[in-house]
Amino acid sequence: xxxxxxxxxxxxxxxxxxxxxxxxxxxxxxNNVRFLDYLEDARFGMFAIDxxxxxxxxxxxLVVTRHEIDYRRPLSFRADPVRVETWxxxxxxxxxxxxxxxxxxxxxxxxxxSVIAAxxxxxxxxxxxxxxxxxxxxxxxx
Amino acid sequence: xxxxxxxxxxxxxxxxxxxxxxxxxxxxxxNNVRFLDYLEDARFGMFAIDxxxxxxxxxxxLVVTRHEIDYRRPLSFRADPVRVETWxxxxxxxxxxxxxxxxxxxxxxxxxxSVIAAxxxxxxxxxxxxxxxxxxxxxxxx
Amino acid sequence: xxxxxxxxxxxxxxxxxxxxxxxxxxxxxxNNVRFLDYLEDARFGMFAIDxxxxxxxxxxxLVVTRHEIDYRRPLSFRADPVRVETWxxxxxxxxxxxxxxxxxxxxxxxxxxSVIAAxxxxxxxxxxxxxxxxxxxxxxxx
Amino acid sequence: xxxxxxxxxxxxxxxxxxxxxxxxxxxxxxNNVRFLDYLEDARFGMFAIDxxxxxxxxxxxLVVTRHEIDYRRPLSFRADPVRVETWxxxxxxxxxxxxxxxxxxxxxxxxxxSVIAAxxxxxxxxxxxxxxxxxxxxxxxx
Numbered sequence: 001x002x003x004x005x006x007x008x009x010x011x012x013x014x015x016x017x018x019x020x021x022x023x024x025x026x027x028x029x030x031n032n033v034r035f036l037d038y039l040e041d042a043r044f045g046m047f048a049i050d051x052x053x054x055x056x057x058x059x060x061x062l063v064v065t066r067h068e069i070d071y072r073r074p075l076s077f078r079a080d081p082v083r084v085e086t087w088x089x090x091x092x093x094x095x096x097x098x099x100x101x102x103x104x105x106x107x108x109x110x111x112x113x114s115v116i117a118a119x120x121x122x123x124x125x126x127x128x129x130x131x132x133x134x135x136x137x138x139x140x141x142x
Numbered sequence: 143x144x145x146x147x148x149x150x151x152x153x154x155x156x157x158x159x160x161x162x163x164x165x166x167x168x169x170x171x172x173n174n175v176r177f178l179d180y181l182e183d184a185r186f187g188m189f190a191i192d193x194x195x196x197x198x199x200x201x202x203x204l205v206v207t208r209h210e211i212d213y214r215r216p217l218s219f220r221a222d223p224v225r226v227e228t229w230x231x232x233x234x235x236x237x238x239x240x241x242x243x244x245x246x247x248x249x250x251x252x253x254x255x256s257v258i259a260a261x262x263x264x265x266x267x268x269x270x271x272x273x274x275x276x277x278x279x280x281x282x283x284x
Numbered sequence: 285x286x287x288x289x290x291x292x293x294x295x296x297x298x299x300x301x302x303x304x305x306x307x308x309x310x311x312x313x314x315n316n317v318r319f320l321d322y323l324e325d326a327r328f329g330m331f332a333i334d335x336x337x338x339x340x341x342x343x344x345x346l347v348v349t350r351h352e353i354d355y356r357r358p359l360s361f362r363a364d365p366v367r368v369e370t371w372x373x374x375x376x377x378x379x380x381x382x383x384x385x386x387x388x389x390x391x392x393x394x395x396x397x398s399v400i401a402a403x404x405x406x407x408x409x410x411x412x413x414x415x416x417x418x419x420x421x422x423x424x425x426x
Numbered sequence: 427x428x429x430x431x432x433x434x435x436x437x438x439x440x441x442x443x444x445x446x447x448x449x450x451x452x453x454x455x456x457n458n459v460r461f462l463d464y465l466e467d468a469r470f471g472m473f474a475i476d477x478x479x480x481x482x483x484x485x486x487x488l489v490v491t492r493h494e495i496d497y498r499r500p501l502s503f504r505a506d507p508v509r510v511e512t513w514x515x516x517x518x519x520x521x522x523x524x525x526x527x528x529x530x531x532x533x534x535x536x537x538x539x540s541v542i543a544a545x546x547x548x549x550x551x552x553x554x555x556x557x558x559x560x561x562x563x564x565x566x567x568x
Contacts, residue, residue: 021186022179022317024310026361027547032490033306033462037164040459044163052221064458069493077310079194121453164459166452168503169405174348175320175448182317206316211351219452263311305470306463321448328447336505363478 013050013140015042016081017102029074035110036067039100042084043114046140057132061119065095069112075102082109088141093128094118096137155192155282157184158223159244171216177252178209181242184226185256188282199274201260207237208257217244217251224251230283235270236260238279297334297424299326300365301386313358319394320351323384326368327398330424341416345405349379353396359386366393372425377412378402380421439476439566441468442507443528455500461536462493465526468510469540472566483558487545491521495538501528508535514567519554520544522563 017038025031051058075082082104090097095117102110120127129137159180167173193200217224224246232239237259244252262269271279301322309315335342359366366388374381379401386394404411413421443464451457477484501508508530516523521543528536546553555563 018183018191020179020183021190021309022182022315025305026308026310026312027489028310031306032493033459033466036459036462037162040164041160041162048163048219049160049221063453063497065497067458067493067495071489071491077190079191163451164457167447168450168452168454169347170452173448174351175317175324178317178320205311205355207355209316209351209353213347213349302467302475304463304467305474306466321446324448325444325446332447332503333444333505361474363475 011087011140011142013042013046013086015045015084015086017041017084018081019075019078021077024077029076030109032069032071035069035071035102035112038082038084038102038110039067039069039086039112039114042086042100043098043116046086051136056136059118059133059136060127060130061121062116063119064114065117066115067112068114069110071110073107073109075109080104086140088137091129091134091137091141094126096129153282153284154227154229155184155188157187157226157228159183159226160223161217161220163219166219171218172251174211174213177211177213177244177254180224180226180244180252181209181211181228181254181256184228184242185240185258188228193278198278201275201278202272203261203263203269204258205261206256207259209254210256211252211254213252215249215251222246228282230279233271233276233279233283236268238271295424295426296369296371297326297330299329299368299370301325301368302365303359303362305361308361313360314393316353316355319353319355319386319396322366322368322386322394323351323353323370323396323398326370326384327382327400330370335420340420343402343417343420344411344414345403346400347403348398349401350399351396352398353394355394357391357393359393364388370424372421375413375418375421375425378410380413437566437568438511438513439468439472441471441510441512443467443510444507445501445504447503450503455502456535458495458497461495461497461528461538464508464510464528464536465493465495465512465538465540468512468526469524469542472512477562482562485544485559485562486553486556487547488542489545490540491543492541493538494540495536497536499533499535501535506530512566514563517555517560517563517567520552522555 023030023034047059082102085101087099088096089099095115098114098116100112101108118127118129165172165176189201224244227243229241230238231241237257240256240258242254243250260269260271307314307318331343366386369385371383372380373383379399382398382400384396385392402411402413449456449460473485508528511527513525514522515525521541524540524542526538527534544553544555
């Protein structure tokens with residue numbers, strides 16, 4: 001994980017996620033499926049809410065084509081939110097990769113990776129990423 | 143709704159809830175079931191997170207015995223959170239009623255009411271509300 | 285509940301619902317919000333899947349305007365599904381009421397009631413129920 | 427995927443999953459996170475419900491340590507359930523791998539892989555798989 005340590009935190013998108021009662025399963029920990037909600041919430045923040053608030057052009061359509069997720073440590077109820085830190089890797093004309101860490105200052109709970117494809121919803125077909133989209137992705141890339 | 147207008151907002155518990163991508167159904171609006179999550183998140187804030195942050199004694203066990211929920215206006219994606227405003231009515235020795243509004247400054251989306259019973263989880267039996275619990279409930283009662 | 289006992293079971297829509305791991309919360313019981321999913325699954329069975337399988341005309345748009353739900357007994361993990369029994373009451377030109385019991389042969393876990401309005405999704409406006417819709421509703425009405 | 431074709435279907439665990447209204451997101455397809463629920467439902471069927479129905483000894487505690495999931499084709503509303511086919515690979519003393527296909531007779535929607543570790547919930551520590559557990563896993567292994 002040397003690459004993670006060397007990257008400055010400013011290049012990551014930070015989403016603060018409250019642990020919800022509904023996240024905790026009958027074992028007393030955040031359920032493995034619910035962590036995917038944390039990643040979705042962070043992506044929705046990064047690709048919809050943030051752009052909307054900044055008055056910037058939104059992305060024209062994105063679909064998840066793959067997730068990899070490693071559960072490193074159980075997360076229980078806590079009053080303080082955890083951070084979902086997200087950054088961009090491997091920007092290609094039609095897709096890119098997101099990497100994530102769900103963590104706080106002391107512990108790393110989850111690491112994950114998603115492949116995201118640019119998609120034309122109306123034509124139901126792949127599309128190329130636009131200039132504005134590529135510029136935005138580079139803000140959060142290594 | 144005259145009683146609502148006359149009550150000062152300071153007596154309500156305010157929980158800010160972001161509209162999540164997962165809340166929005168295939169009709170493009172927050173799904174009716176997902177609004178119950180909004181109420182649960184507000185209750186978890188009010189009865190767990192807030193008390194934990196304040197270093198106060200937590201409630202000893204509560205269960206929902208009834209919900210009533212009225213959907214007044216559809217809620218779509220928005221960058222700004224909505225407010226879940228919660229207050230307490232009809233405090234009895236073994237139960238109380240919560241009333242809620244999910245709203246922003248302009249619109250009221252949902253009104254709801256829950257009956258909450260004090261419950262002894264270990265004995266799996268009803269219990270009486272304690273002094274500290276009753277004092278806390280009164281902060282948010284009319 | 286005399287009315288329930290006197291109604292013949294044949295007039296109710298029966299939906300068998302498996303208790304899912306995700307339904308069970310940190311108290312070890314099906315969470316109160318998750319039971320609303322049971323009701324939604326039963327409605328989706330009654331108003332979409334059943335009609336589709338029978339090759340019948342689907343409903344033209346329905347929205348929930350109110351839920352009332354009473355939690356009568358906790359439901360834990362079980363290998364056998366529970367039954368969501370649904371029937372129709374108070375058919376009006378633009379809306380109707382559903383009543384539900386979530387139960388098995390021995391126990392009643394939840395009773396609930398929903399007000400459902402006919403809605404024209406394209407015009408985003410209320411609409412009147414059609415002849416075919418009214419006929420279908422009467423199959424499950426008292 | 428040659429190995430999949432050569433494996434006889436009889437060695438796979440088959441779980442029939444209804445497409446629920448709540449699974450479908452604002453794009454009109456089953457949401458990528460919801461498919462993880464399909465996998466969880468299949469695992470719960472395989473490791474809890476089936477064993478319970480057969481009167482067999484249940485597993486003593488399992489945790490997911492990794493998921494990989496590939497989205498191959500969008501899945502929309504349909505009246506008929508899809509099949510979650512699950513089989514076992516790489517059985518080790520303390521963990522095993524599950525592979526899954528979510529499919530019907532014509533199409534493959536999702537392929538996935540999970541690493542599952544044997545866990546002692548009371549001691550909050552890894553444990554070795556027991557004889558009965560290993561025997562059960564072999565029923566579904568290549």
